[in-house]
Amino acid sequence: MSSVTARFKRGGVHPYEGKELSAASELVTVEVPKRLQVPVTQHLGKPSKVVVEKGQDVQVGQILAEADGPISAPVHSPVSGKVLKIGDAEIVGAYRAPVIDIMNDGKFTGEEAFKGTPVVNWDEKGDFLGRIRSAGVVGLGGAAFPTAVKLRPPPNVKIDHLLINGCECEPYLTADDILMRERAAEVVAGCAIMAGILGVDRVRIGVEVNKPRAIEALSTAISQQVYTATFKGAIPSFDIVTVPLRTMYPQGAEKQLIEAITGRQVPSGQLPFSVGCVVQNVGTALAVFDAVARKRPLFERVVTLTGGAITNPGNYLARIGTPVSALVAAAGGTTEALAAQVAGGPMMGKSLRNHDVPVVKGMSGLLFLTAAEAAAAEETDCIRCGRCVNACPMGLAPCEITAQADFLKWEKSISLGALDCVECGSCQYVCPANRFLVARVRLTKFYSRRLPK
Ligand code: SF4
Numbered sequence: 443m444s445s446v447t448a449r450f451k452r453g454g455v456h457p458y459e460g461k462e463l464s465a466a467s468e469l470v471t472v473e474v475p476k477r478l479q480v481p482v483t484q485h486l487g488k489p490s491k492v493v494v495e496k497g498q499d500v501q502v503g504q505i506l507a508e509a510d511g512p513i514s515a516p517v518h519s520p521v522s523g524k525v526l527k528i529g530d531a532e533i534v535g536a537y538r539a540p541v542i543d544i545m546n547d548g549k550f551t552g553e554e555a556f557k558g559t560p561v562v563n564w565d566e567k568g569d570f571l572g573r574i575r576s577a578g579v580v581g582l583g584g585a586a587f588p589t590a591v592k593l594r595p596p597p598n599v600k601i602d603h604l605l606i607n608g609c610e611c612e613p614y615l616t617a618d619d620i621l622m623r624e625r626a627a628e629v630v631a632g633c634a635i636m637a638g639i640l641g642v643d644r645v646r647i648g649v650e651v652n653k654p655r656a657i658e659a660l661s662t663a664i665s666q667q668v669y670t671a672t673f674k675g676a677i678p679s680f681d682i683v684t685v686p687l688r689t690m691y692p693q694g695a696e697k698q699l700i701e702a703i704t705g706r707q708v709p710s711g712q713l714p715f716s717v718g719c720v721v722q723n724v725g726t727a728l729a730v731f732d733a734v735a736r737k738r739p740l741f742e743r744v745v746t747l748t749g750g751a752i753t754n755p756g757n758y759l760a761r762i763g764t765p766v767s768a769l770v771a772a773a774g775g776t777t778e779a780l781a782a783q784v785a786g787g788p789m790m791g792k793s794l795r796n797h798d799v800p801v802v803k804g805m806s807g808l809l810f811l812t813a814a815e816a817a818a819a820e821e822t823d824c825i826r827c828g829r830c831v832n833a834c835p836m837g838l839a840p841c842e843i844t845a846q847a848d849f850l851k852w853e854k855s856i857s858l859g860a861l862d863c864v865e866c867g868s869c870q871y872v873c874p875a876n877r878f879l880v881a882r883v884r885l886t887k888f889y890s891r892r893l894p895k
């Protein structure tokens with residue numbers, strides 16, 4: 443493994459990995475609480491439309507809010523019970539949004555329908571995309587873009603590679619790692635399903651070398667064809683390979699993953715389609731398998747709880763809508779050393795204000811950090827050292843972009859490439875002046891949407 447050098451070519455950083463805190467523990471299922479709050483919209487795209495009413499009885503997997511338009515996704519009930527109310531509540535990101543409050547009756551009525559023997563009948567391939575859309579599958583790496591949309595490239599575009607992101611390059615997080623280790627065959631079957639939908643025969647699963655057990659599990663599933671156990675009908679042939687990649691952040695970002703595996707560079711402002719690639723996450727591959735082989739909607743996910751200030755770091759399987767407080771309790775609670783809380787990873791995560799917010803489809807991790815881990819420091823003036831330029835994987839000059847933003851010169855900031863920023867945080871990580879560079883780029887993007895066209 444040590445000889446592996448495949449990686450993206452420009453910039454990047456290698457922060458403290460912190461994976462050992464949570465990687466070794468077994469997957470823990472969080473007890474389903476009496477009351478859940480399911481956010482109506484949990485994807486990137488047009489908000490979903492509520493289709494239930496206050497007082498209505500619901501079953502596990504029943505649609506609570508349906509997709510509204512082509513770039514949208516439905517949400518489903520994670521429990522059976524009664525809709526208590528529909529209203530606004532705080533969600534991650536410290537803002538309020540519509541949620542559906544459900545009282546869990548503890549019976550899990552309707553769940554049996556998704557527990558039968560999984561079957562991937564390739565003679566029904568024409569239905570696969572519809573099942574993925576109906577199941578509300580979105581990108582589980584954090585972006586939460588509707589998966590069915592990514593699997594339907596424009597008709598004039600030729601896709602020849604499906605790339606699967608198993609890098610989990612964010613420090614501390616191990617939710618993808620445990621899925622690759624424990625459910626490798628289903629992950630690979632999900633990859634095969636997506637390859638079949640796209641009509642590609644080349645699938646590459648990129649995994650950083652700091653996850654040797656995941657690489658081994660996937661490689662074994664592939665070489666022994668374990669993943670075909672659920673296949674029936676006219677099975678297409680696929681060339682699926684696990685590609686070990688150097689541990690380097692942000693290896694799992696779409697453009698960086700494409701470059702590391704295929705050598706292709708996605709031009710500025712373009713999507714992976716433009717270089718013949720579609721990128722999906724390993725957790726998404728598993729959700730795709732569940733949607734196609736079990737017709738099971740996406741109503742639960744694995745969340746890593748970790749950091750020096752949580753009693754039992756590990757990976758926790760929780761229903762969507764479960765309050766973070768229930769996960770924290772399952773992990774033994776936080777310790778007195780708690781200094782900062784983050785939803786997501788330390789590089790791209792968002793501040794977690796309280797434990798009442800619910801688990802959502804895009805929630806990959808929750809960090810509970812000590813003062814030493816959080817390492818918060820005062821922002822000072824830029825000393826023009828250029829470290830941020832060297833670290834930027836997109837070839838940008840973050841110091842210049844953000845200097846323009848400081849003077850509210852949004853157009854100038856955009857002309858320097860602000861819209862190409864993938865908000866990876868590498869620049870901020872290396873900045874000796876502790877400049878809040880990503881926040882300034884985000885502000886530029888916010889104002890760019892308001893500038894006259
Ligand atoms: S400018 Fe954007 S893409 Fe470049 S390092 Fe900073 S956050 Fe990442």
Ligand code: SF4
Nearest residue numbers: 824825827828830873
């Ligand atoms: S790393 Fe920080 S101090 Fe150095 S040039 Fe960039 S913004 Fe300025």
